Amino acid sequence: MPTDTSPPAGRDKAMLRTERLILRPARQADVATLFGFLGDAEAMKFTHVDSTLRDCRRRVMVHEWRRRHDGCAPWVVTAREEDRIVGWGGLYQDPFEPGWGFEVGYYFHPDVWGRGYASELVGAALRLADRKLVLAEVWAMAHPENPGSRRVLEKQGFRQVRYLPDRTRFLFRRPRDTGGD
Template structure:
């Protein structure tokens, strides 16, 4: 488990899926990204990422608010098993009740510390929809730079090199 000022970050459990599905299955909450159509699809997503944790050493965490012990998000480092080939990414998905409180920035900082210190990753990537200004600001504050627009995904690709390294575009 990783602890930040306001969050507890731990590997996801299948028992977490109903709480995670309240936002991953909400079309309004997920309007800028993939929405899980069913609880079973969400369970599969979480289970596949947890399998990848055993392979890669990292996968999205269940995000718990310290103040009340409630699951408010899911995110962290991952190599996307559903859209492979992009390398290590950071992603974050939160319940709408948690939006605008700085939790995404706190999660991304924790994920980048893990990428740099525990995993020694040279680069972490991220994607953000053009209409998702909040997500783009989170990434820019964390030191990501825009690499290019990926039209087939309708997303901007961002990159952040480990401190002291430069990644070519």
């Protein structure tokens, strides 16, 4: 599945297009829509849930601030066919829990689960990690009761490293894909 990792002409260089998704930096105006699922305890039962709109705004905007330093942060994910925000995620260093290095994370509205968007997003994030940022490795975490998330990571070349009991998560690692270079 080809991905155009070059920015569209005259647009934000941090925007990417995949076969079915548009990945772009977050704006303040996106936060209320993102909170619709990032603040939903059932939708986020395997990960962090934002308890208030203010908490969500802070998390999203702090990540955006980090984009200038790291060259990456979670993108707002728009389904091209539907022209609506369906997720948030990508490659980042977590400013709220530093020390894990670069990781991928993905959070989607429940009505788009099972469509393969997470795999498409993670693939784009890994191409950024491998080709533009040239990272030696990328990390990810998945809850033991979320086999779909673990499958997404494994399909993208991540291997389980160990279980983290203090986080109730499996830790995954993927070394850089040099693509023969």
